[in-house]
Amino acid sequence: MNSKIRVGVVGYGNLGKGVVKALNQNPDMQLEAIFTRRQPESFASDLPFVHMSDIVSYKDRVDVMVMCGGSATDLVEQVPMVAEHFNTVDSFDTHAKIPEFFEQVDAVAKKAGTLSLISTGWDPGLFSLARLLNESIIPEGNEYTFWGKGVSQGHSDAIRRVEGVKDGKQYTIPQASALEKVRTGENPELSTREKHERVCYVVAEEGADLARIEAEIVNMPNYFADYDTTVHFISEAQLLAEHSGMPHGGFVIRTGKTGEDTKQRMEFSLQLESNPEFTASVLVAYTRAVYKLAQAGTTGACTVFDIPFGYLSPKSPEQLRKELL
């Protein structure tokens, strides 16, 4: 037997915690260290916390680093830095900046002789794979992505910035009628409002003007104005009890035709009780792939589009052909 894949985790927010849990479900991998900008002693835990400034000293002890910071500021800075010394996996999800980020990481990793998988998770990641598979197989068709039901952090933050709001959570929900139209192969042109609705649970400050808060939310440009938005005022206790989770999910659907006018439909969907734990599980499967590809001598940046599914599994090619094909 080979020894285990030694994994480092960089950042210990929701995603990093998810990665640590996911590693426990994969016996061929082991957690080597969690790198953090906080003081390692400040964690009340037996986990192997290490200060970020010591990361390079782990060069011979970590096979792959899973980068668990946020896209907005952490990853753009940390991934190129860490890729100079380690193979990495990240979930960079600022769509517009992916090409630039790829080039930057590719240059560093090629020079360093390391391998960096960027922008994995479920979207970008599994949903991107579904879109690519769909359009390659049904070139004449229409592609639809729906998100939810799930909590949007950005929209929840936007609610919390409204004056008089103490706390709040926002759910993005696909419109059942739109999903139905897509599935029947009608190829509808759907407006933003027709695709998703937004439902907000808001805890107001005592004495706040609820009507004004509701109006401010539903009319907020970019975030809510283009959607049917519902606002429910609830107590802080209820928010905590019923809306602490981070569920999410969605649907990637392609309908199109082959031959003369034969309708075909492909659909991929996720229903997740925890968005960060699932994203972490995707990162961990791709950590295995990065390890194997790096062992085989691949360097530079890559994406989910470059990785054969066989590399995601702990099973041998023979076993996969026998059991899963």
Added chain:
Amino acid sequence: MNSKIRVGVVGYGNLGKGVVKALNQNPDMQLEAIFTRRQPESFASDLPFVHMSDIVSYKDRVDVMVMCGGSATDLVEQVPMVAEHFNTVDSFDTHAKIPEFFEQVDAVAKKAGTLSLISTGWDPGLFSLARLLNESIIPEGNEYTFWGKGVSQGHSDAIRRVEGVKDGKQYTIPQASALEKVRTGENPELSTREKHERVCYVVAEEGADLARIEAEIVNMPNYFADYDTTVHFISEAQLLAEHSGMPHGGFVIRTGKTGEDTKQRMEFSLQLESNPEFTASVLVAYTRAVYKLAQAGTTGACTVFDIPFGYLSPKSPEQLRKELL
């Protein structure tokens, strides 16, 4: 611009016809020849039919051969023969014999310096990919595959062998209640009967004993006895009008957990008006992949597990990252 990928089609049944149609939807590929055991002149068509015995003379004119014979007898014989001279793609689907078939084709192709992708289509093929992805990401979970609603050729043939039956079609239908149980994450243990039902449309010979025919069908071992089977007697005209299609599809669902006890669900599904046309479209996308991989120097046998999705697309890696990630 590169020139087009030159494709040969071996066999001109439903699948071969579907491949010819699918090539028309993919402007980066062109049909070079259709190889057949029949007399090429016997086809009332402008398509480029060539007798099977001339196939080797196309060595410099065809980049990839799409093997469209049946698994039972044609493919086991033809694929090793054709792989001696050409890159191939096939839909070999006799699950139990896949490992042996792989080894056999791998030996021939490695020696010849060709590349052979075996056992693609949707099951084996896309469903196999879904199963592999699912279990790699959610190692602690349960995997379910449902087939249908769709026509089963094997079961339709079985009906037609019953005495007094003139013609018949059999639909395999997933039980809605089972699908529902699976989706809720109950992880049910499902018997054969609980997963699928079978519905038969039968045209009886004049004067035949319908009660006996029905009894023979529903009690037929292996094919129907383990299922809830319904038999509808209809006219020949109705069978032709309403049951001439070859619809199929199905669902690959994994439910499992991450972290402490967080439920996660992944689902991939297909709803196809034509099984052979869709299978053909999958083969054609993988033809592109085989062409690119062979250009890059890969030889031997491979499966869908070995092929990065990026190779399926006519788009460049840069374009894929920008548009689909």
